[in-house]
Amino acid sequence: MLDFFRNHKRLMMFMLILVIVPGMGFFGLQGFRSFFDDSANVASVDRYTITRVEYDNALRQQMDRARQMLGAQFDAKAFNTPEQRQQVLDGLIQERVLADETQRLHLTASDDAVRRVLLSDPFIASLKTPDGSIDIERYKQMLAMQGMTPEQYDARVRYSLALQQLPASIQSSAFTSKTLAQHLTELSGQQREVQSLVFHSSDYAAKVQPAEAQLQAYYEAHRNDFATPATATIQYLVLSSAGLAAATQPTEAELKKYYDDNLTRYRTPGEIRASHILILAPKDASAADQQKAKQQAQTLLAEVNAHPEQFAQIAEKHSQDPGSAAKGGDLGYFGRGMIAGGAAFDDAAFSLKKDETSGLVQTDFGYHIIRVTDVKPAVTKPFDEVKASILTDLKAQQAAKGFADSADGFTSIVYEQAKSLQPAADKYKLTLQSAVVTPKPNASLPPDSPLNNAAFLEAVFSDDAVKSRNNTQAIDLGNSTLIAARVTDFKPAAIPAFAAVKEAVKQKVIAQQAAEMARKDGAARLAALQKSKATDGFSPVLTVTRNNPQGMPAAALSAIYKANAKNLPAYVGVDLGDQGYVIYRVNAVKQGEAMTPERIAAAQQQIAQVNAQSEVEAYLDALRKRSKVKLYGPLDAAPSHAE
Known part of the structure; x- marks a missing residue:
């Protein structure tokens, strides 16, 4: 069929025009497309359609994020499973039902909230110029490379903030009692002293001598296990x-043009080191207090001018700035906009040369006397x-x-x-x-x-x-x-003849029968130990906890913690599959670290977070059930069905 389309493009184009143009008159372009091909969509939520393109983009973004996080550990096949694909679709559906509810409740985000998020974004922070402003042109260029305008990016941030309001309000209301937190923490820290007795399958392998008929029967039952995969030379x-x-x-x-166009990126702004003496006179102080503060500052200025070498001592004794007075008024190195005194402070400080002292400088805090002790001029890194x-x-x-x-x-x-x-x-x-x-x-x-x-x-x-x-x-x-x-070449999958894989079949049968023998002996020994309470043959004592299983398999740890702590020693058996069988002797149960208020509080917070997530998921499920959700079949384009 594809060959026919490729080899008869002009004919097919003419036929499509004959079919599509009249159809558009009855249904409209979008309606006709949906009528003609549901495969373009993967689901719908009420009146909103989730297209396959939207779904594919979401799946690709998820894999990109995983690839960036995991680096060399990333395994694409682990993220491209039916379960993962369904999770992506469920996420898109949840986002849509949440968006509908957000719109129904008329929730939105303020301009100030959007501004705070934008300014905290590392991407935007990297665009700051030396004077603290944002390089708007570069900001537009970077967004344009992603197919967005600043207005579209602002709208995306506002939309995201609005969507977070309902889940955030549910999460903030989650609560866990101290009693429950203490009980669960004590259980997680509980220690159990155990010994093990292992029946290794490998110890039984020499005893297994499978007959030819057994090998043949195993091969017939597991032929596909020995198949060679299809290969394609490409x-x-x-x-x-x-x-x-x-x-x-x-x-x-x-390169030189880029350097000239982005010169501010390579310029380190000038800095000064200064000290100051502050006499407090807030804006809301009375006129009398303002005048009194000014007179005190003028007196100190006269003293500083008479003895400039004693500035630090005068500041330490008289300055009312608690942060710098003890350091002789030293503010360290700073650039414009870094001192809370505002433009008045900056203008005065940056107009001074090294070892010069200002007159009285009034800011919202009061009256300052500023002395510059060092100057670092602005430096532009050379092109080379x-x-x-x-x-x-x-x-x-x-x-x-x-x-x-x-x-x-x-x-x-x-x-x-x-x-x-x-x-x-x-x-x-x-x-x-x-x-x-x-x-x-x-x-x-x-x-x-x-x-x-x-x-x-x-x-x-x-x-x-x-x-x-x-x-x-x-x-x-x-x-x-x-x-x-x-x-360029293809070889289909093939199942080799029994003779070609006989040795591999034999090893499989030996391993299977050896594991069965180990399980049988282990189960018999377990039954005897539960009566005799013997200790012969066990390993040295090992202390395990749920948080620190000491490398023990999950199935073994689960069995150990299910053992009756009131009837010790207790014996439990665990099937290790192809590895054999193991018996654990639980000798003692001990409580973990003492519970402190800090540990209980931390546990409360962690459990509350888990509960909050569960409540959010339940809320989203309720919204989904209230909405009209239609799935266009499985994601492999099977027939559609309604949910």
Whole structure:
């Protein structure tokens, strides 16, 4: 079918015009699209539709965040499971029902709240100029690279703040009693002294001699376990901003222009070191108090002018600034806007030279006498010093722009020129690479390798790629990276003959029967110990807690803590699967650290946070049940159903 579309484009375009244009007259463009293809949507909440594009973007953003957080530990297949995909869709539905409720209650965020969030954003903080203002032009440029205007970004922040109000009010009301917090904390800190007696499967392996018939029967029952996976030999292209950055080489003129245009980024503003004497005279003081303070300040100014070398001693004795008086009035080094005295203080201080003293300076706090003790002039880093960092920044910017400009064209050409990747390689100057892949990620490759991307592997092993030998679509890997491939050779999965895997089958049977023997002996020994209370053969005593299991398996720790603490010693058995069987002897139960008010308070807070999250989830579930939610089938585009 795809080949027919590709080879008869003009005919298909004419047919589509005949079908679509009349249809638009009856339904309208959007209505016709929904009528014609529900696969464009994944769900609807009341009158709002969640499109597949919106869902795909949310899934990609989640994986990008995980990739940034985990780095080399990131495993794409762990984040691209049916459960994870359903969680992403549930999150979008919850956001929509919460948005509807927020709108119904007319909740919004104030301009001041939006401003505070923006100013606390590290991204925006990095755009501050030496005088404390925001470089608006650079702010607009950075947002434009993300496809947004400042107004759109403000609206996004306001929307986010409004959505947080209802969950925040629920979370703030959560409460946990001291009694419950103390009880749970005591349980978590409870210590248990245990000894172990292990029946290792490996100790029984030599006793197992499986017959040929047993091996044959195991092979027949587990044939798929020995199958060799399908393999595809592929050619592939990767278009990424990182690759474009490596190939980008800005000219010297471009680097110099960037330096000149962003000079404030490379300038360290001037600073001074000053001391002051403050005589308090708040704005709301009476005229008499104002006059009295001024006279006192004038007297001290005369004394300072007569004995400038004694400024520190005079400040220590008479200054009414508790923060600096004990240090002789020293305020340390500061730039404009860093001292609370405001513009009047700054103008006076920065007009002085080293070792000069001001006259009386009035601010909202009172009367100051300022003496400058050191001056650090403004310094602009020379071009050669910052050239390397400019090169990195400019390459990243040019690469991001290049990727944005090329992504659509790359996507189109690998689809339109379906029988070869060479046209795309030539147009975008990319290296055509080759590899052999299987449907599952290759553990020998880095987890973030493009060849381990689940969506990419799914596309490679699709019928269109394997049978028709067409290029895959351009797969978005996140982090501004696209990959497309073409299968040049394919070998289907195969189940080898029994003779070829006989030794592997034998090892499987031996391991299975050895584990069963270990379990049988372990269970028999457990029954005997529960009667005799013997201690022979056990390991040295080990003290475990729920918070510190000492490397013990979760199943073993659970069994130990289920043992009756009132009837010690107690014996419990745990099946270790292929590893065998273990018996634990619980000798003693001890309480953990003494409960202090601080520990109880911390436990209260932690438990309250858990309860609050549960209450928020219950509230969102209630909103969802109250809304009309329709799912357009599973995320693999199965038939739709109503919730």
